[in-house]
Amino acid sequence: MDNTLTLNGVHHSARPTWKLKETVEFYRDKMGLKLVHAVSARGWGPANHPDFLHFFFDNGAGGTIAFFYYLGDKQPEHLVHRPEYDSDAIHTAWKVDTRAQLEAWRARLENHGVAIMYQIEHEVIESIYFRDPNGYYLEIAFPLRGFLAIDSIDAAITLQAAIDEEARSVAKGETLTKIGPIWRAKGEYVAQLLQAAS
Amino acid sequence: MVTIFVPDIPEFEPLIAGARKTGGCTVVKPLKGYWQLEAEQELCFHRKDLGLGPALWNSALMGGFRGEIVEYDRNVLRIAEGG
Numbered sequence A: 001m002d003n004t005l006t007l008n009g010v011h012h013s014a015r016p017t018w019k020l021k022e023t024v025e026f027y028r029d030k031m032g033l034k035l036v037h038a039v040s041a042r043g044w045g046p047a048n049h050p051d052f053l054h055f056f057f058d059n060g061a062g063g064t065i066a067f068f069y070y071l072g073d074k075q076p077e078h079l080v081h082r083p084e085y086d087s088d089a090i091h092t093a094w095k096v097d098t099r100a101q102l103e104a105w106r107a108r109l110e111n112h113g114v115a116i117m118y119q120i121e122h123e124v125i126e127s128i129y130f131r132d133p134n135g136y137y138l139e140i141a142f143p144l145r146g147f148l149a150i151d152s153i154d155a156a157i158t159l160q161a162a163i164d165e166e167a168r169s170v171a172k173g174e175t176l177t178k179i180g181p182i183w184r185a186k187g188e189y190v191a192q193l194l195q196a197a198s
Numbered sequence B: 001m002v003t004i005f006v007p008d009i010p011e012f013e014p015l016i017a018g019a020r021k022t023g024g025c026t027v028v029k030p031l032k033g034y035w036q037l038e039a040e041q042e043l044c045f046h047r048k049d050l051g052l053g054p055a056l057w058n059s060a061l062m063g064g065f066r067g068e069i070v071e072y073d074r075n076v077l078r079i080a081e082g083g
Helices: A020-029 A101-109 A149-171 A180-197 B010-020
Strands: A012-017 A035-041 A052-058 A064-070 A090-094 A118-122 A126-132 A135-143 B004-006 B026-031 B034-039 B041-048 B070-072 B076-080
Touching: A020 A035, A020 A052, A020 A064, A126 B034, A149 A180, A149 B004, A180 B004, A180 B034, B004 B010, B004 B041, B004 B076, B010 B026, B010 B034, B010 B041, B034 B041, B041 B070
Parallel strands: A012 A064, A090 A135
Antiparallel strands: A035 A052, A052 A064, A118 A126, A126 A135, B004 B034, B026 B034, B041 B076, B070 B076
């Protein structure tokens, strides 16, 4: 495997919108992100592809957040964003470097009438959460610390334990619904790791 | 024997500090990046004593454990031998 092959950040992440004016005003004016590019085109590719706009806002570090707006397209029910935990799992979390910057963003958004849903310190970051006019869940986070070597080691053991425990449940015709069995499986893996080291 | 493995990361320092004050709990310094909290029969922690918020309280066992969870509500975590 070529371990020298890496990615260099995000060029753009993209979502559809059915609120052109509100989306432009939110990202450009309320958030103050620079509109850096917009494609306007006749539909091409799939025969049913509408004419469209595809526009990009600078969200720092050379990356953009982008939207597609399909002319005359009716928003399908399955793409209406539901404000629930599983839908909100799809979100963008931007990074700032200091708590002061996080507070400044909070103040800016509130001054523009954007409701901050909550501000919370959780695990390795402190974040504010809010929504855009599409209902999309947005986060700005200040890292409390960087990732350590143990974070990566621990993550690998956690996911191996989860994959193995889920396979055991499937083999028994059951559905794994609780985290406890994963933690217990992981405990055995960690115990083996420590035993090998001692 | 009951064991909780705790990754050696800053946000779990309150859990380690709390364990040091808990009678019957042995705190073993990190090996391979994991603290070990050990007890013969049972380990019991109270969230408010540890000063953990909901995110960390609900991931307090994320490093894995040996034993059986007999109580884990909003304020009490109790693991006993067995399982």
